[in-house]
Amino acid sequence: MSDSGWPADRIDTEHAHSARIYDYILGGKDYYPADREAGDAMAAEWPALPVHMRANRDWMNRAVRWLAEEAGIRQFLDIGTGIPTSPNLHEIAQSVAPASRVVYVDNDPIVLTLSQGLLSSTPEGRTTYIEADFQRPEAVLESAEFRSTLDLGEPVALTVIAIVHFVLDEDDAVGIVRRLLEPLPSGSYLAMTIGTAEFAPQEVGRVAREYAARDMPMRLRTIDEAHEFFEGLDLVEPGIVQVHQWHPDGTGEKGIRDEDIAMYGAVARKP
């Protein structure tokens, strides 16, 4: 058992995993030597990797705040949550509206092990955690936690942040996201970040090869491919841009160059 009381024996500590590499690069503490080795090898190929990953996390922070403050969203379905990292999505949403409800979804056993950190809801609000593979959307949509936490009579923000670059073409990432949006009512939102190699093709290509060498093949997308996720939705200004260019608020890292960022970000409303 882990310290948190959850069974930890399903965690494969021998091989690097995306959630733990991300935690290592972000300066967290929930990783193993294999993750550190992988993260170091990737950062050696592309020294901007930590800037890029922090900019993605900062985007999550700004996009959720925008959804809560400007769009009045009080319910969130967060796919590919990752290891708890302060502030977590519910902490941002509940700092704006304490009654906000958040359903977290991930399929990595370490995220389940550490999920207590995601369940620290305000008394007025609610958070739940579903261990599920989002490539089987029905596992999320038909779960008791999803149905009992979210009121589908009210808008929901579906957040799919830094995950579709792990979904290969044969698994149809666009179709999966559409299926997750389907039951959400008009006025709901889709907020996504989407990996791209368009701004530093060689360096990001080498990082992708490092992931692939560790059994995590990547599918990086062009701007046109990123647009496919948002067909039929109304993109919020400024549309699909690199994450550091979406609603900058001056709190993030200064002096970020376009070639340091391999992630598009966008928010769109379901009509």
Ligand SMILES: C[S@@+](CC[C@H](N)C(=O)[O-])C[C@H]1O[C@@H](n2cnc3c(N)ncnc32)[C@H](O)[C@@H]1O
């Ligand atoms: C790079 S992390 C992103 C974490 C967080 N969304 C963020 O942007 O800060 C990607 C997360 O997606 C999760 N993930 C990858 N494939 C998944 C799948 N098929 N189903 C559910 N979660 C998945 C990983 O376990 C990991 O925690």
